[in-house]
Amino acid sequence: MTIKKIAVLTSGGDAPGMNAAIRAVVLAAHHYALPTIGFFSGYNGLIEGSSSALTPASVNGIIHRGGTILKSARCPAMLTEQGLESAATTLKKEQIDALIVIGGDGSFNGLLALNKYWSGAVIGIPGTIDNDIDGTDFTIGFSTAVNTGIEAIDKIRDTAEAFERIFIVEVMGRRSGHITFNVGIASAAEQILSFENFSQTDEQDKLSHLAKEIKQAQQNRHASYIIVIAENLWPGGATQLAMQLKQTANIDCTACILGYIQRGGSPVAKDRILATKMGVAAVQALIAGKSNVMIGERNNQLLTVPLDVAVQHKEKVSESLVSAQENILALTAQ
Amino acid sequence: MTIKKIAVLTSGGDAPGMNAAIRAVVLAAHHYALPTIGFFSGYNGLIEGSSSALTPASVNGIIHRGGTILKSARCPAMLTEQGLESAATTLKKEQIDALIVIGGDGSFNGLLALNKYWSGAVIGIPGTIDNDIDGTDFTIGFSTAVNTGIEAIDKIRDTAEAFERIFIVEVMGRRSGHITFNVGIASAAEQILSFENFSQTDEQDKLSHLAKEIKQAQQNRHASYIIVIAENLWPGGATQLAMQLKQTANIDCTACILGYIQRGGSPVAKDRILATKMGVAAVQALIAGKSNVMIGERNNQLLTVPLDVAVQHKEKVSESLVSAQENILALTAQ
Amino acid sequence: MTIKKIAVLTSGGDAPGMNAAIRAVVLAAHHYALPTIGFFSGYNGLIEGSSSALTPASVNGIIHRGGTILKSARCPAMLTEQGLESAATTLKKEQIDALIVIGGDGSFNGLLALNKYWSGAVIGIPGTIDNDIDGTDFTIGFSTAVNTGIEAIDKIRDTAEAFERIFIVEVMGRRSGHITFNVGIASAAEQILSFENFSQTDEQDKLSHLAKEIKQAQQNRHASYIIVIAENLWPGGATQLAMQLKQTANIDCTACILGYIQRGGSPVAKDRILATKMGVAAVQALIAGKSNVMIGERNNQLLTVPLDVAVQHKEKVSESLVSAQENILALTAQ
Amino acid sequence: MTIKKIAVLTSGGDAPGMNAAIRAVVLAAHHYALPTIGFFSGYNGLIEGSSSALTPASVNGIIHRGGTILKSARCPAMLTEQGLESAATTLKKEQIDALIVIGGDGSFNGLLALNKYWSGAVIGIPGTIDNDIDGTDFTIGFSTAVNTGIEAIDKIRDTAEAFERIFIVEVMGRRSGHITFNVGIASAAEQILSFENFSQTDEQDKLSHLAKEIKQAQQNRHASYIIVIAENLWPGGATQLAMQLKQTANIDCTACILGYIQRGGSPVAKDRILATKMGVAAVQALIAGKSNVMIGERNNQLLTVPLDVAVQHKEKVSESLVSAQENILALTAQ
Structure with missing residues (x-):
């Protein structure tokens, strides 16, 4: 035709x-x-x-x-x-x-x-x-959304650093972790929580493990601590996770949901x-x-x-990204 | 000395x-x-x-x-x-x-x-x-926070316009409306809700009045509608207001809380x-x-x-700003 | 009517x-x-x-x-x-x-x-x-042009600092120094050259005075040195000034003309x-x-x-800005 | 070891x-x-x-x-x-x-x-x-420099469009056209002049060809026209090219050299x-x-x-980029 x-x-x-x-x-x-x-x-x-x-x-x-x-x-x-x-x-x-x-x-x-x-x-x-x-x-x-995410976290980092505070920043991505991993690595996040590296099989285990890591990190240094988390990963999202960390481990976190600013922009x-x-x-x-x-x-x-x-499958997050993150993050927490 | x-x-x-x-x-x-x-x-x-x-x-x-x-x-x-x-x-x-x-x-x-x-x-x-x-x-x-606010809303506007959607964007300011008014006017918000122009004496009245204005505006035009609201103004904030507009008037709104990105940045x-x-x-x-x-x-x-x-009083939002807003907003809603 | x-x-x-x-x-x-x-x-x-x-x-x-x-x-x-x-x-x-x-x-x-x-x-x-x-x-x-100017100089500062180099940055303003002074102060320029503080009665005197200041400053510290200059101030502009500083005092400068990027933008x-x-x-x-x-x-x-x-007169640059600059710059050069 | x-x-x-x-x-x-x-x-x-x-x-x-x-x-x-x-x-x-x-x-x-x-x-x-x-x-x-370039040209485009004016914007890249091509395509430049598509074997021919294209484009539409040119390509750079277009074909162009802002920034x-x-x-x-x-x-x-x-060879600009540009540019000029 x-x-x-x-x-x-x-x-x-x-x-x-x-x-x-x-x-x-x-x-x-x-x-x-x-x-x-x-x-x-x-x-x-x-x-x-x-x-x-x-x-x-x-x-x-x-x-x-x-x-x-x-x-x-x-x-x-x-x-x-x-x-x-x-x-x-x-x-x-x-x-x-x-x-x-x-x-x-x-x-x-x-x-x-x-x-x-x-x-x-x-x-x-x-x-x-x-x-x-x-x-x-x-x-x-995708690339614009990642850049919008890191610009937002760069701003949050200023406050986090001034107060040596812990932030949980929730980013978009529906059911995949591309934005989460790219934003997390590019903003030097101390923790990245996404579908690829954080299954929810045992929520309570996860929570206590995370609390332990945060406490260790904060003991050794005086600095901010930023967790980038994928939307739809944790029940109740960043807000709920912050509350649970407070309740179960007495850790003060501030939750931020980047939301729709990630969709727009030049x-x-x-x-x-x-x-x-x-x-x-x-x-x-x-x-x-x-x-x-x-x-x-x-x-x-x-x-x-x-x-x-x-339409059959979802594009996966590159394994090199997932593993690079592990090497880097392991030590930022030290 | x-x-x-x-x-x-x-x-x-x-x-x-x-x-x-x-x-x-x-x-x-x-x-x-x-x-x-x-x-x-x-x-x-x-x-x-x-x-x-x-x-x-x-x-x-x-x-x-x-x-x-x-x-x-x-x-x-x-x-x-x-x-x-x-x-x-x-x-x-x-x-x-x-x-x-x-x-x-x-x-x-x-x-x-x-x-x-x-x-x-x-x-x-x-x-x-x-x-x-x-x-x-x-x-x-203050000036940086206002600019950060409008850059965020410029991005939200892209999506809002693409979907002809209503957004409620909550901005910082503790108990005063400086950020709210300046961000609202500079981002061409269709509604500005702040302490200076929106007392909570009768919450139910306010809600039905707001719902009426939104419906009128959306009847006459196909476009986005952005409400900028001051934090600490409405009980439960933007999220709660969005839920109430849905429940009482069947209006779909998306709530966005700009949060800590407003504190940081160059x-x-x-x-x-x-x-x-x-x-x-x-x-x-x-x-x-x-x-x-x-x-x-x-x-x-x-x-x-x-x-x-x-420390005795709070600096008030300039009246010219409050009234300029009324003149402009009255017609953006038309 | x-x-x-x-x-x-x-x-x-x-x-x-x-x-x-x-x-x-x-x-x-x-x-x-x-x-x-x-x-x-x-x-x-x-x-x-x-x-x-x-x-x-x-x-x-x-x-x-x-x-x-x-x-x-x-x-x-x-x-x-x-x-x-x-x-x-x-x-x-x-x-x-x-x-x-x-x-x-x-x-x-x-x-x-x-x-x-x-x-x-x-x-x-x-x-x-x-x-x-x-x-x-x-x-x-005006305010946008000033911000565009400082964002550009913030970027130039990165390179200038990495190389401990001297830059002469020419900004717009026709025949007045509003942009020059505001950009200069806000970008922590080591020198601001404008109509208000730099008459051209004796070009050769000015040149040798400037050269002397640059050399003094660079002796005492290892850092970048940025001169913000008004367009139409120096015959031949930033490019000519850089050449003259090289010829008469063997000072290496890089000239940058910000140009039309200052007119545009959101x-x-x-x-x-x-x-x-x-x-x-x-x-x-x-x-x-x-x-x-x-x-x-x-x-x-x-x-x-x-x-x-x-239309009769030109708005003058605020004297407090001109003098604040003198207090600040005197010591940045030390 | x-x-x-x-x-x-x-x-x-x-x-x-x-x-x-x-x-x-x-x-x-x-x-x-x-x-x-x-x-x-x-x-x-x-x-x-x-x-x-x-x-x-x-x-x-x-x-x-x-x-x-x-x-x-x-x-x-x-x-x-x-x-x-x-x-x-x-x-x-x-x-x-x-x-x-x-x-x-x-x-x-x-x-x-x-x-x-x-x-x-x-x-x-x-x-x-x-x-x-x-x-x-x-x-x-590289990616940051390209983005800095397009942000600058987006601003120049505002003025160019307001005045329906022709700009020649010179970008960095030493002897290769990566920045030139990427910036040119991403900023919707009407012309891209780089080593890969514009040899200087016959400068006079090139000049008259370029003049002819500009004149054709401007006849058919009322809009801006932006030429992105690689540094070190044309003898005397953008400034000289603008002068030659004026002298040989009476075309008014404004030359902009982006310069060192391309090196810096977050x-x-x-x-x-x-x-x-x-x-x-x-x-x-x-x-x-x-x-x-x-x-x-x-x-x-x-x-x-x-x-x-x-160190033996230079990485070449992707051919798909050079040819995509030809398809797009051919018609932006129409």
Whole structure:
């Protein structure tokens, strides 16, 4: 099938660099003389027929902006037959030949489901701060989120150091520890608690072990102590952990939840470049006749990954990172 | 009394620019050939005799660093006769003629109490992010905290706008609304809730009024909606308010507590310059024979304020700010 | 005359916060049920009739952006009768009753000249990074430019310190030293060279005096040495000064010209708040029947200043800043 | 040979992340019970015997600081037999078994030369913003320099867009285009001029070609136009190119030389993590008996590269980056 008209949308949690990806798709499509339209608010725009034509002028001056000019949303309707049918109807009505979706694995499942109702080509671009998509070393937005995290902890460190205080800082990442480990190492955290190195099989054991380590560390030195913890790891999160450390071991900790500041902000260079390369590659893949693939980057090389493979597993945190952390942290605590 | 040796310490919550103030005190004292020592961890250093000589070399390269090289602490012992006596003993033993304390009103009360046990000169420099010290338009650290706040909300705005979502962002300030109003206006918040414009006499009334305003605003436009709220204003804070808006009016809000990132970070120019001018002025005031005063800045002019006056009231938020906000916000909600 | 329709434009060098001022004008006008249009590219838009209606939606999400959504320009045609006539014709054709111009003194002279050809009300809002407008303590953009300057010098300091090297950093400010002094003090510069403290009556004397100070300072300590110099002060600027110091005194310096990065960037809180208050005040002044005035801020209070007074002199650098610098710098060099 | 004592120094141009590397070396050595000393000011510290013991406490709170706590320098004396002999003498006197040098290829040549006079183990860690070391995908400092570059150009873009003006921005990189290409793509530059895509065989041809492209682009749209150019590419640099475009084609451009701000600043997460992993790996390589190698990272895996191989060639800019840029830029100009 020859591609004559392209559509693009952003879906799921927004991530810095999504605008850079939209821009690259539009510029590359324009380069190959393909008109592009953008649907608003994720799959909702597809279902409700809310869209706008995108030209090089529409994407001027957006490479450095956080968020997404196409807005985003979760879209439960895409899990229903009716929703999928409506989406397909819109695509046919607008005479779209190919749909590019920038989002996470939930968004890619939407693309796979759409296949049953629509015969156009579909391409996924991994855009999520969590970096948990199998088939790519990096997702768009991850590097910015890590940098936002370390800038926040650098500020917390000032106070922590002034008061020789213990902080528990909770960072995002859904169910994977990419942000946790990268932020933890880059901010010289004294402890990193994540899914990869901290199973919850015995919560009470964990707690007493952690309390023991903190006490040892604080005995030997006068300094701050920062624990970076993954969200969804400890029941009740950082706030609950701080309370338990106080109750069971009389350790005073301050809990900080970084929250939504990690999603926004101007993307760092890495995310802008990755998004630009992936956006161009998505259009070129379409022209080359590909469909049902995600654009990924492995070992600094772009490649395509079947969408159904990409959604099957979570990308794991590099073992070298997990072990480097152990070597470094073992002694910061001394 | 001729001043021959000066001591300096930082006390209470740390604030960006405290290092710039320490530097200015040390350089100005050196300029007038006065040796300076710094006590560590606030009044605790005084009580425990923990100190270090400070030279121009000690304060090289610190003007841009958050936190305080002298560390800080709250010090309950300074509320006891025994604590005050120990502090006085240390000052006599070290042959200190004048003590400069950089901190908030609690710290200045410590200075006033010390008068009964020690005859040296005492000077306060207002260092707190809360800007709540009477007698000065600005305290050291306030401007940086406001900028940290708006940078955080600029990031939150990206997500809020992408999802047309409502956020409730809680900012610091203890019991005054300086940070809340300045952050709110500078981040184009749709609502500012603070002590100055939002009394809690009838919580239920307030809640339904707020819910009504949010619903009206969201009916007329598709955009984000950000509420900036002062800490300690609403029982249970932003988290509780979000829950109540959901329960009573079925409004979905996301609560964000900025927390300790507001205390740290490299000070903005305003705080570095204010701290530098105040540090120099403190030393010059000592040489001019002054004592029991705080250095303040009113209408861009430095002045001295009796310490007992400075601690009596809280500096109020400028009315022009409160009313400007009303004019702007009335329509952002339209 | 009753005001029924307002126009706004930005003129001269752009300054961070201009967008915040545009937003405030549009929101306040909307609040008073006045429609607003914006002219593009300064007075050129007036002469060429290039404009667009501005609504609350047009100014959503711009408070934190550098530059100006209305674009700016210098406009030599406004110095000609023909240009002024064209501008007046456009204003009449568009049925504008009042024109608000955000810019510097050159832009205000355009407003004064326009009076001869057009009877509408005119208001100036001081928007320039140079802070050189008489009648206001601060102009919109100044605080951001100072912060951009210190962030740049903080980075240069890293290298300077690593190599114990001497840097000459040239900052903007046209013919006044506001940026120079504020950046110099806030970045702990070892030397500040500006119009206020460094006349060029005897260039050779100055050079040898400076060389002597540098050599003395470097003899006594191992550290970096940063000279902040005002643009347009020394013939040939920082580059020429560095060459002369090498030739006449064998001192190795590296020249850095900060340049246009000082004009852009997201405005700091101070500029956003100042711009917001001034924009609201401009509309309120129009409604109160005022014309030919500039909105200013003195001692934290908004006021109006006759435009012809505002353009007569340059706002001077505060003497306390000039003298504080002498006290501090004298000893940093020791 | 068993390693009992380690020395570390930073050499050549400083790069953000050098402190993180020093910290990792010291912490890892401490982990393996090896004492570490640091030499000051590059090889000069070796020649002059200027050093200090480094403990975990010495490297607390430095991971986020630009510059290098060990200072750096170029050291011509290391090219002489006498200099090398002095260096070797110091190492023997201090009973050093292994020397880790953080720097660029010039610094590694110093290590290779030292082999003739000293039998200890030597390891190189690639620390330079230029990213021009063969054998590693990334050098420490490169990612931060790229981000500093795009933040500067984001600011310049504000003014450029407000005035629809053409800027020529010169970035660092010595003789390679890594910074140029990455900054250019990430800042959406309309032109990237670097060694890889712009040979100088016929300067006049290049000039007229460039002028033609600029004129075409500006005819079709009203927007800014930013050219990112590598230092040392065009005779006379950005300033000269701007003058030539004016003289030969009457095109008004503003030249900006980013200069030394690119060397400093707090390192981004990528550089902190890379430095941490490389510092740990360097100590582990020594323990494993390795010498005369550089620690590198290829495809996200750490490895060792013979030092004489690392210094032989320059790491090339990835072809995918050069070609992606062509696809994107071709149309931004349309």
